[in-house]
Amino acid sequence: MDDSGEGRCCGRGRGRPRARRMIQGGASFRCFGPLCGRPEEVVLLLPEEVEALRLVDLEDMDQTAAAEAVGVSRKTLWRDLHEARRKVADALVHGKAIRIAGCGRSQGERCPEVDSPEE
Secondary structure, three states, rough: OOOOOOHHHOOOOOOOOOOOOOOOOOOOEEOOOOOOOOOOOEEEEOHHHHHHHHHHHHOOOOOHHHHHOOOOOOHHHHHHHHHHHHHHHHHHHHHHEEEOOOOOOHHHHHHHHHHHOOO
């Protein structure tokens, strides 16, 4: 997580600060949603949650190896993974859009949701 304060929007003002994670690259896609209609609700996935999903579910790493790769404890990785899976399941079951935090618009990327010619 960067120092922009982006992680503070999620109700994490108390307790220990979140450990810095080593996240490889970034996804080129930031927004996902159902093709039918415009979803009214959006689920926000944090970059560390996406990385936990990628390492464990896509790269088939066990949680201990994935935690070492990210640079956090196994329990912290499990918490990120559990939260990411819960958010993705919520979006799939309830037809919500998924947005990955850290929009690329600041780097000049276009966001089809905002820049669509239909609006």
